[in-house]
Amino acid sequence: MITGFILMQINETASGISGSEGEITLPIIDLVLKGGWIMAIIGILSLIAFYIFFERYLVITKAGKQDKNFMNNIRNYILDGKLESAKALCVTNNSPMGRMIDKGLSRIGKPLNDINAAIENVGKLEVSRLEKNIAGLATIAGAAPMLGFLGTVIGMIRAFYDMSMAGNNINIELLSRGIYQAMITTVGGLIVGIIAYIFYNILVARVQKVVYQLEITASEFMDVLHEPAK
Secondary structure, three states: OHHHHHOHHHHHHHHOOEEOOEEOOOOHHHHHHHOOHHHHHHHHHHHHHHHHHHHHHHHHHHHHOOOOOHHHHHHHHHHOOOHHHHHHHHHHHOOHHHHHHHHHHHOEOEOHHHHHHHHHHHHHHHHHHHOOOHHHHHHHHHHHHHHHHHHHHHHHHHHHHHHHHHOOOOOHHHHHHHHHHHHHHHHHHHHHHHHHHHHHHHHHHHHHHHHHHHHHHHHHHHHHHHOOOO
């Protein structure tokens, strides 16, 4: 997917080459196939990277949505002694913040330090759920370029082997297979690695934003518990 898109530029360049005997074209699929089995692995990694990014992006975006009146309603319910209504609101909210506050509500009556510890533990679990599979993007960002360089080495070995076997009959066509593999896998690996790295940093930044929101919510909840009841 991503590799084919990237190699489009190479394809356009190859398609634009013309001579006296007619135009020379090189389809994208041919370029990918010339990269050998390593290009198949790089292609799979690109699909995995896209899946992780979009799946996590949607989950994190949903988790980061805030109801501006949520904490105000929780505060009013607590001060009015309506804990069951507050818990029902948390369940309806169905978000990391709602589940975190719900845990705190279930501990009301115990020492404040225990309540705070319970909230923090739930917050950590929620963040851990949000970070699921994100490390995979970091792995792809590092592995894809290395696979590309591996393809480069294999391609050059192949080219030199063909040269050694050809003796005095060396020609460009003979060497092209190894050179194609060397260049195409390098480009594919680097591009997939760069995109995976960008995806990773985007998701990490969004998770940090949710963490900040959770910390603010926890602080507001503890402040409410310090307020005198009506």
